[in-house]
Amino acid sequence: MMKNVVGVDMGCTKMLMVAEVDGQLVEGKVPTGLDCSLEYLAGEIDRFIAGLPYEPEGLGIALPGLVEGDRRLQFSDIRALCGVTADDFAKGRFRCRLINDVKAATVAEAANYPEKDTVAVMMAGSGLALGVYSKQRMYTGAGGFAGELGYTVIATEAGPRKVDELAGGIGILDRAGCDIDAFLAKIRDGDGDSLALLERAGFYCGLAITNVLHLFNPDVLVIGGSTSTYPGYMDTALRTAEKHTLPDMFQACSFASPKDGKRIAALGAMQFLRTGMEF
Known part of the structure; x- marks a missing residue:
């Protein structure tokens, strides 16, 4: 080695x-x-x-x-x-x-759960992506491209939209019309429009998590990435996921942050x- x-x-x-x-x-x-x-x-x-x-x-x-x-x-x-x-x-x-990059993150995290059957890693950063390690193998798909969670599509009042646009960091800042430091300052100051925007993004992240749980039934879902650290984002996401996921499947999964x-x-x-x- x-x-x-x-x-x-x-x-x-x-x-x-x-x-x-x-x-x-x-x-x-x-x-x-x-x-x-x-x-x-x-x-x-x-x-x-x-x-x-x-x-x-x-x-x-x-x-x-x-x-x-x-x-x-x-x-x-x-x-x-x-x-x-x-x-x-x-x-x-x-x-x-x-x-x-998300498969690399999954390689790192799966090593921390050797006793688990299925470990999923979701990175919520500039966009959203997913890696799934099940029964000692990475799920890759036919071309090795599986995991582009941010390119999956959700119906909205404005028409179909990619999850990246709705819940990813770049999409959030595009709608906020400012950079990350200014946006987080507005959140800390309690700006209503910014809080509503972040709540909406967390909601769509929660729907994406629901789809992950229903599709892959992981017993661990590790969630990392810079957007996941925005205040309140993951609280909304997990609350939404619990509401829309079959109870047995939600309860079968533990949620964790990356070790590093x-x-x-x-x-x-x-x-x-x-x-x-x-x-």
Whole structure:
């Protein structure tokens, strides 16, 4: 098993890079964005690696979008990543494996529940995504693309809408018309419109949770991501899910937070690389 590896969580708003040095985790974080370039992302990874006291044996990267196998990203909301391959980051220097970000999070969390039959991990960040680990296997679907919860559709008074638009962080801030710091300040100040917007988003997140419970019947659902930490969001979501889920299925599931919520996807990418896990 490889020892000196780097794990990367390449998100829609920030990129977190993690490595182990002398038994301690060191990390670097840089802003991203839907329009950032591949050159920027690869350059920041190279900069982080250059600051380590060793040349890594491998690089594991968790990315948002549809990952084919562990070598190519078919589609991502970060436009510059569409079609990117592991070689674009490794450049022949070391082994590199790509993994969808929520599947990386699921790899990390499933290890904490070895006695459980089915562990589901839902990340509510810029958008919503789902990973399911059942009977010692990741549920991947025919093309490896299963889990795009945010692209599922819910009927609203305004017509069909994606869950990402209704409950994801980007959708919330688009409707709020401000950045995250300003929005959370309005929530703390008790602004009625902002509180109503967050309540609505939590409601739709709860409907998404109901669908997850009915479809996969997990005995653990781990919920992480930055949006899940917005004040009151998860309270509304779980209250809504309990109301609309069959009681036996809701009660069969325990709800948990990630063991390391900030680094969950990066750590899962490291584990995916080190173990050589196949789906």
